[in-house]
Amino acid sequence: GENVEQHPSTLSVQEGDSAVIKCTYSDSASNYFPWYKQELGKRPQLIIDIRSNVGEKKDQRIAVTLNKTAKHFSLHITETQPEDSAVYFCAASKGGGTYKYIFGTGTRLKVLA
Amino acid sequence: DAGITQSPRHKVTETGTPVTLRCHQTENHRYMYWYRQDPGHGLRLIHYSYGVKDTDKGEVSDGYSVSRSKTEDFLLTLESATSSQTSVYFCAISESARGDEKLFFGSGTQLSVL
Numbered sequence: 001g002e003n004v005e006q007h008p009s010t011l012s013v014q015e016g017d018s019a020v021i022k023c024t025y026s027d028s029a030s031n032y033f034p035w036y037k038q039e040l041g042k043r044p045q046l047i048i049d050i051r052s053n054v055g056e057k058k059d060q061r062i063a064v065t066l067n068k069t070a071k072h073f074s075l076h077i078t079e080t081q082p083e084d085s086a087v088y089f090c091a092a093s094k095g096g097g098t099y100k101y102i103f104g105t106g107t108r109l110k111v112l113a
Numbered sequence: 114d115a116g117i118t119q120s121p122r123h124k125v126t127e128t129g130t131p132v133t134l135r136c137h138q139t140e141n142h143r144y145m146y147w148y149r150q151d152p153g154h155g156l157r158l159i160h161y162s163y164g165v166k167d168t169d170k171g172e173v174s175d176g177y178s179v180s181r182s183k184t185e186d187f188l189l190t191l192e193s194a195t196s197s198q199t200s201v202y203f204c205a206i207s208e209s210a211r212g213d214e215k216l217f218f219g220s221g222t223q224l225s226v227l
Contacts, residue, residue: 006155032214043203043218044156089155093214100171101146101216105155 002027004092006104013080014112021107023090024072030092033073034101035064038087047088048075080111116140117219119204125225132191134222136204138184145187146205146216147171147179149198156203162187194226 003026013019025033034049050057050064050073057064061080066073077084090104116139126132136145146161148171158171160179168179176198178190191198204219 034216036218043220046215046217049215091156091216100158100161102158103148103156105153 002030002092002100002102004090004102004104006090006107008107009105010108010110012110012112015080015082017080019075019077019080019084019109019111021075021088021090021109022072023074023092023104024070025092025102026071027092027094027102028068028071029094030071030102032093033064033066034091034093035062035075036089036091038089038106040086044089077109080109082111082113085109085111117204117206117217119202119219119222121222122220123223125227126194127227128195129193132194132224132226134189134202134204134224136187136189136219138187138206140206140208140217141184142206142208143184144207145181146207147177147187147189148203148205148218149173149200150203150221151200159189159202194224196226198224199226200224 005024031052036044037047038044048062048064050066061078063076087106087108089106091101093101118137120135147159148156150156157173159177162168162181180188202222205216207216
């Protein structure tokens with residue numbers, strides 16, 4: 001069935017360093033790939049997304065890259081700050097009337113001051 | 114934040130009792146979803162709705178039912194709660210008509226089944 005694998009499950013980086021989280025999806029029909037950030041006890045919030053017709057998207061310190069051939073996409077956070085500490089989830093969706101999002105299992109990012 | 118309200122925010126119940134969680138939105142979005150969040154599993158789709166009285170199963174629908182009698186309300190019912198249904202439940206909404214597939218979440222309901 002449809003599946004999204006996310007790695008690593010935990011990631012610790014020093015403040016100011018970069019962090020990379022990777023996801024692989026199984027359904028080649030997937031065409032929309034959002035990333036969510038969830039702080040402790042809070043709701044998941046969309047931080048960036050990318051569609052299958054785009055290879056890369058940036059928003060300040062956050063970027064997402066997509067490799068459709070390999071069916072994987074990655075979240076890149078540069079110049080990490082303590083407030084970046086959270087759980088990050090990737091997801092994949094086929095859209096087109098079947099708006100079922102398949103989520104990865106999450107990555108707990110710790111930014112060490 | 115999108116106008117999504119979940120109630121209750123916390124609930125403790127006993128095994129075998131029925132439980133209903135409510136999701137209310139003020140965005141007039143067509144699609145509504147119920148997810149459960151458990152450690153090591155991320156967010157898993159229970160049921161979703163693509164319009165009033167139009168619902169479909171997700172990947173973990175056993176033991177759950179839903180109803181949507183109005184655009185703004187989506188109810189999740191545990192007919193006979195079990196300890197395995199202890200979880201955090203998130204409602205989410207999205208609107209596809211504009212081609213906008215962004216998913217917005219409510220604040221969640223922490224459910225404990227004893």
